[in-house]
Amino acid sequence: MTIKLRCSDYGFECDFVLDGRKSMSLLKQFKEHVDSEHGIDYSMEAIIQMVVNKGHARETIRNE
Ligand SMILES: [Zn+2]
Numbered sequence: 001m002t003i004k005l006r007c008s009d010y011g012f013e014c015d016f017v018l019d020g021r022k023s024m025s026l027l028k029q030f031k032e033h034v035d036s037e038h039g040i041d042y043s044m045e046a047i048i049q050m051v052v053n054k055g056h057a058r059e060t061i062r063n064e
Pocket of ligand 1: 014037
């Protein structure tokens with residue numbers, strides 16, 4: 001299962017998009033982008049919650 005993470009969907013004025021398997025490693029890449037580009041160091045838990053809030057059940061996020 002894939003997911004598209006658009007930075008703009010999470011409140012940033014930003015064109016950054018990540019597209020790939022719905023996995024912890026993809027979420028981690030998103031976390032690192034938000035940290036390096038926007039200076040916000042979210043916890044992994046906060047990132048997971050943001051994705052869950054967009055309608056992705058937590059158990060569909062692969063732990064890889
Ligand atoms: Zn961004």
